[in-house]
Amino acid sequence: xxxxxxxxxxxxxxxxxxxxxxxxxxxxxxxxxxxxxxxxxxxxxxxxxxxxxxxxxxxxxxxxxxxxxxxxxxxxxxxxxxxxxxxxxxxxxxxxxxxxxxxxxxxxxxxxxxxxxxxxxxxxxxxxxxxxxxxxxxxxxxxxxxxxxxxxxxxxxxxxxxxxxxxxxxxxxxxxxxxxxxxxxxxxxxxxxxxxxxxxxxxxxxxxxxxxxxxxxxxxxxxxxxxxxxxxxxxxxxxxxxxxxxxxxxxxxxxxxxxxxxxxxxxxxxxxxxxxxxxxxxxxxxxxxxxxxxxxxxxxxxxxxxxxxxxxxx
Amino acid sequence: xxxxxxxxxxxxxxxxxxxxxxxxxxxxxxxxxxxxxxxxxxxxxxxxxxxxxxxxxxxxxxxxxxxxxxxxxxxxxxxxxxxxxxxxxxxxxxxxxxxxxxxxxxxxxxxxxxxxxxxxxxxxxxxxxxxxxxxxxxxxxxxxxxxxxxxxxxxxxxxxxxxxxxxxxxxxxxxxxxxxxxxxxxxxxxxxxxxxxxxxxxxxxxxxxxxxxxxxxxxxxxxxxxxxxx
Numbered sequence: 001x002x003x004x005x006x007x008x009x010x011x012x013x014x015x016x017x018x019x020x021x022x023x024x025x026x027x028x029x030x031x032x033x034x035x036x037x038x039x040x041x042x043x044x045x046x047x048x049x050x051x052x053x054x055x056x057x058x059x060x061x062x063x064x065x066x067x068x069x070x071x072x073x074x075x076x077x078x079x080x081x082x083x084x085x086x087x088x089x090x091x092x093x094x095x096x097x098x099x100x101x102x103x104x105x106x107x108x109x110x111x112x113x114x115x116x117x118x119x120x121x122x123x124x125x126x127x128x129x130x131x132x133x134x135x136x137x138x139x140x141x142x143x144x145x146x147x148x149x150x151x152x153x154x155x156x157x158x159x160x161x162x163x164x165x166x167x168x169x170x171x172x173x174x175x176x177x178x179x180x181x182x183x184x185x186x187x188x189x190x191x192x193x194x195x196x197x198x199x200x201x202x203x204x205x206x207x208x209x210x211x212x213x214x215x216x217x218x219x220x221x222x223x224x225x226x227x228x229x230x231x232x233x234x235x236x237x238x239x240x241x242x243x244x245x246x247x248x249x250x251x252x253x254x255x256x257x258x259x260x261x262x263x264x265x266x267x268x269x270x271x272x273x274x275x276x277x278x279x280x281x282x283x284x285x286x287x288x289x290x291x292x293x294x295x296x297x298x299x300x301x302x303x304x305x306x307x308x309x310x311x312x313x314x
Numbered sequence: 315x316x317x318x319x320x321x322x323x324x325x326x327x328x329x330x331x332x333x334x335x336x337x338x339x340x341x342x343x344x345x346x347x348x349x350x351x352x353x354x355x356x357x358x359x360x361x362x363x364x365x366x367x368x369x370x371x372x373x374x375x376x377x378x379x380x381x382x383x384x385x386x387x388x389x390x391x392x393x394x395x396x397x398x399x400x401x402x403x404x405x406x407x408x409x410x411x412x413x414x415x416x417x418x419x420x421x422x423x424x425x426x427x428x429x430x431x432x433x434x435x436x437x438x439x440x441x442x443x444x445x446x447x448x449x450x451x452x453x454x455x456x457x458x459x460x461x462x463x464x465x466x467x468x469x470x471x472x473x474x475x476x477x478x479x480x481x482x483x484x485x486x487x488x489x490x491x492x493x494x495x496x497x498x499x500x501x502x503x504x505x506x507x508x509x510x511x512x513x514x515x516x517x518x519x520x521x522x523x524x525x526x527x528x529x530x531x532x533x534x535x536x537x538x539x540x541x542x543x544x
């Protein structure tokens with residue numbers, strides 16, 4: 001990394017630390033306002049989230065400082081943990097054992113290898129084409145037709161969501177900045193911050209004055225909450241526009257787009273969880289469920305953000 | 315002197331144990347659900363369902379260190395003494411109580427189990443005797459659990475359900491699948507005064523099956539579905 005990039009990483013890191021300190025103080029202040037001996041579940045949930053963000057921010061900062069390899073390893077592990085959660089609830093039979101093992105131990109590492117080697121032509125089609133065709137063959141060779149369509153479809157969905165989509169976050173590293181610098185790593189921080197903060201504003205605005213639910217049978221998300229969330233993400237994007245090549249308006253628009261696709265992503269995940277009858281994907285993150293619960297919006301937003309960045313600002 | 319000579323071996327056994335626990339956590343993110351007991355070092359017999367060779371290492375992994383050191387799995391000698399590697403892992407890493415299953419050997423398995431209990435160890439046992447390859451949740455229990463419960467009535471018998479292992483590592487597969495595994499510990503039971511063997515074994519099996527998560531292949535109706543997530 002050039003010294004300028006490192007400086008910018010440090011500034012962003014300090015900014016995130018500042019935000020988290022502010023959130024921590026707000027959380028503790030809200031706790032103090034409770035009558036002694038009582039707790040408010042919303043306040044406790046908020047404090048729990050702030051704790052998780054500290055962890056995520058520290059992990060992401062360390063990975064960014066370690067550079068390309070650090071980012072790739074962090075997201076490869078995130079993919080692995082997400083796939084582990086997704087496949088736990090996916091339809092599968094003994095006959096799928098080999099194809100699922102291939103998905104986890106061969107296709108996942110290869111996808112991140114291709115991203116790391118910057119083989120764009122391969123990593124964008126590897127799972128949607130090659131894995132899509134290969135894994136059903138492996139399952140079919142075991143000769144069990146029970147619920148075959150459902151099984152291969154859910155496996156492929158898991159790979160698309162947990163590996164293909166998540167790998168588009170580190171794929172931002174392969175984006176060539178218009179000024180030729182190595183600052184594309186900062187785009188990852190920009191992306192993660194606008195999506196996560198947009199979610200926070202959406203959640204708490206929806207709780208406070210949300211009225212109209214967008215899909216009452218699936219999720220408590222409201223129109224009002226989403227509007228506030230997307231606007232907040234756009235503002236944060238504008239503030240952070242100096243790390244991006246998008247310009248002020250462009251950064252706000254990209255942030256709004258990422259935040260909006262992310263929110264619809266968590267809506268889709270809420271539908272999947274309802275369908276499977278689970279509340280949380282796992283207990284990996286104390287108090288917040290699994291990694292998929294945390295990453296659902298990032299997952300949906302990542303490929304869109306990646307492609308629009310490549311198409312509009314290449 | 316023997317202690318000093320075996321020190322490197324004991325260190326190796328500890329290191330291998332930690333490595334196995336790490337692999338188990340990496341593959342399955344295994345987690346304990348302390349539903350009926352507290353994670354404290356009390357003398358117990360953890361009796362569990364058995365579908366895979368991975369069952370025992372999963373229970374062993376979720377036990378905190380202070381409990382793990384006093385807990386000994388009861389396992390088959392013919393399996394663990396088959397080659398040198400297993401003979402190291404079984405008796406030395408897991409500190410197994412080895413039972414000879416061969417019919418021609420006049421060796422009373424219960425004596426070895428009672429001996430381990432009298433030394434103060436907790437035990438992990440699989441009362442089905444064999445790995446369950448059927449679609450039923452449990453095979454009929456062998457009488458061992460009843461006999462040890464009757465011989466040492468003060469020891470807590472803790473039902474322990476290991477979920478998902480039949481999918482993570484089914485019999486005959488070599489590569490374990492990365493899926494989430496949960497080990498659920500239920501409330502302890504004891505052999506009641508005057509309770510018959512069959513009645514006790516049925517009660518023990520029911521207590522164990524009650525810990526199993528609901529079958530997810532069933533279609534979940536909206537009323538039964540979980541609360542919407544935020």
